[in-house]
Amino acid sequence: MPFNDEKQCVGEDQPSDSDSSQLSESMASLSDCECSGQSFTSDSSSKSSSPASASPPKVTTFDEVMAAARNLANMTLVHEIAVNESFELKQEVLPENSLVSRVKHIVHQAFWDVLESELNADPPEYDHAIKLLEEIREILLSLLTPSGNQLRNQICEVLDIDLIRQQAEHGAVNIQGLANYIISTMGKLCAPVRDDDIRELKVTGNIVDVLRQIFHVLDLMNLDMANFLIRSLRPHLQRELVDYERTKFQEILEETPSALDKTTEWIKESVNEELLSLSETTSTPGAENSAKPSLSPILVLNNSYLKLLQWDYQKKVLPETLMTDEGRVQELTEKLNQLKIIACLSLITNNMVGAITEGLPELANRLKRIATVLLEGMNKETFNLKEALNSIGVQTCVEINKTLMERGLATLNPEVEANLVGQFSSIKEKDNPIWSLIDKRIQLYVKSLLCHPNPQKGRPPMPGGLAVIQQELEVLGCRYVNIVNLNKQVYGPFYANILRKLLFGEEAVGKTDTSPSAN
Known part of the structure; x- marks a missing residue:
């Protein structure tokens, strides 16, 4: 399908020389056409939008809705x-x-x-x-x-x-x-x-x-x-x-006119996070204001897309520009959550009994299949994740002991089994270090895919600890990149308008005028 166009990546540690040229060059890759002749000069971007000069609110009729x-x-x-x-x-x-x-x-x-x-x-x-x-x-x-x-x-x-x-x-x-x-x-x-x-x-x-x-x-x-x-x-x-x-x-x-409010808020969160990150790395007075124009629009937008893979669909509505792909994005998010847990289980198993099970790929594949089956439907509200993780732990111990007995080796002692089951059950507890580690590595991999010139021809290296889910993660990542690339092509001009105001506008962030009169 013709939706895998190459995209340009702007590195985190390579800020542009000027705010206007940086936005213009970076946002050019979001769309396959000009942004309707809109100016990216620093003069126009720095003009304040006072209440007196703003367009009056438009009354929306039922027919228009x-x-x-x-x-x-x-x-x-x-x-x-x-x-x-x-x-x-x-x-x-x-x-x-x-x-x-x-x-x-x-x-x-x-x-x-x-x-x-x-x-x-x-x-x-x-x-x-x-x-x-x-x-x-x-x-x-x-x-x-x-x-x-x-x-x-x-x-x-x-x-x-x-x-x-x-x-x-x-x-x-x-x-x-x-x-x-x-x-x-x-x-x-x-x-x-x-x-x-x-x-x-x-x-x-x-x-x-x-x-x-x-x-x-x-x-x-x-x-x-x-x-x-x-x-x-x-x-x-x-x-x-x-x-x-x-x-x-x-x-x-x-x-x-309010059809971009959630999209603006979605991008604004990434802008504020990047500004906070910059402010934490510098102690110069006023560094936040001076660093604001140096933010990469592509970086901000890619970070916004990464947020979608951690979206809470029970509490939050997707940005308006992603509504046509809501089902696909939610499906990928749910599958990714399952892969995260499988990677965590594998890492815990390797850390605790890796010396015993080393060189037994059949056992690793069998444990992965067991976890996949028992985690089926884990995103449903009625699913008891803690109970499922406990069952996976118990079954993992059974399979390991069975393999050890077949080779005439000593089985796991009860203390190791209890520790293994306990660590499995605690994966989804708040601030669990294993979960945080795997989550960061998966985010790093997907972020690298978003920045890769052509993920179809060559993929970035897989971070450590993700080998057990490498095949599934590569497929999932490419599917997500395809969705993102098409989304950038379609909504590039709208994102450009939002980013111009959030990065260079003098009005308060979150009060961006997204009405047609602003174009």
């Missing part, structure tokens, strides 16, 4: 189609005993019962049947390709509703014959995967059951056509995605 919501829904759908190769529409399956399922069944059954009673009447009534045939005709026509003019004309001729209505008035409608024609036409239009479904459609004595099954298969054919169109459009959407999303988000921003 709904328009912004529609834009966001459309943008999210297009983004999902473009970046998710396995995305497809699926038939809705309601829980069998749910209220919605029962109501739907009752309503549908009532409709088919009415149709059956009409057709069994003497003389038969065709009002509902004609409406069904009209709907079937429209569905068949919608499944045609632009070149299917001959079949289109035939469908319109055979399923001529006016003619069928006239026939009904004289009791001359051949419902079974029309059903046979519909089934034959469906066989010409369906995807190969539906051939068996079409063959099962046979006109029997109960025409109502046949019509019901025809509608069921037509629903499946509609899904097939929609998914075919999705696959056909995906390459085009991938080429146009950056411009499309950027334009749509600008429309959202115009309708909802």
Whole structure:
């Protein structure tokens, strides 16, 4: 997919010579286009934005809110189609005993019962049947390709509703014959995967059951056509995605000026952390103010992206610019938490009994598989992590003792086993040194990936202690870098505006004007 563009990395220990040139050069890599001609000069960035000169607050109407919501829904759908190769529409399956399922069944059954009673009447009534045939005709026509003019004309001729209505008035409608024609036409239009479904459609004595099954298969054919169109459009959407999303988000921003508030706060946290880090390394009076322009925008933004891998989804909402990737980022975060614990367990095991288990790779792999299984679903609220860690500890001791006995060696004494289980159980306690160490090393690795010119061709070295999860971490890191790269391409101009104000603006951090009038 065309979303792995190379990006430029600005090192922490290489601040730029001037605030304006540094921001301009660094932010250029966030987007594949100019930032709408916006000035990056130090003069413009240093102008204060007083309340008197600021734009008046915009009153947002209900229609504008709904328009912004529609834009966001459309943008999210297009983004999902473009970046998710396995995305497809699926038939809705309601829980069998749910209220919605029962109501739907009752309503549908009532409709088919009415149709059956009409057709069994003497003389038969065709009002509902004609409406069904009209709907079937429209569905068949919608499944045609632009070149299917001959079949289109035939469908319109055979399923001529006016003619069928006239026939009904004289009791001359051949419902079974029309059903046979519909089934034959469906066989010409369906995807190969539906051939068996079409063959099962046979006109029997109960025409109502046949019509019901025809509608069921037509629903499946509609899904097939929609998914075919999705696959056909995906390459085009991938080429146009950056411009499309950027334009749509600008429309959202115009309708909802506060649509970048959470994004601004997210980036502001990284700015303040970097300023605090600089202030702690210098004792010069006023060093914080003088160091502010020297912050690297790329470094600040990459640190913001790192925060997403430690996000608390129960308490915090993602920045607006990451909403279209929320599911993917959350999935990666949850998987990363599991990998962290597995790395911690491996490190504790190696530290305590490494001399005994050294040179036994099969044992290490078996212990990893056990931990992975027992940690499945660890991000659910109902998951008892402490109990799972205790179980992993007990099972680890069992496997180690089993391996030692097979080799005629002495098993672990009870004190070592208790110590091992206890250290496993305490991994997630506050300020646990093993957890902190592994977390820092993983953050260092992902940060190196974000700064790497081309992670696909060459990856930075894996920090020590992470060998047990190296393969999974490399895959996860590359997936995350792909998300970040696309996000930078789409929202680069918006990030540039925010960083310009946070790094160089004289107004208070957190009161950045993100309305269109600021552009």
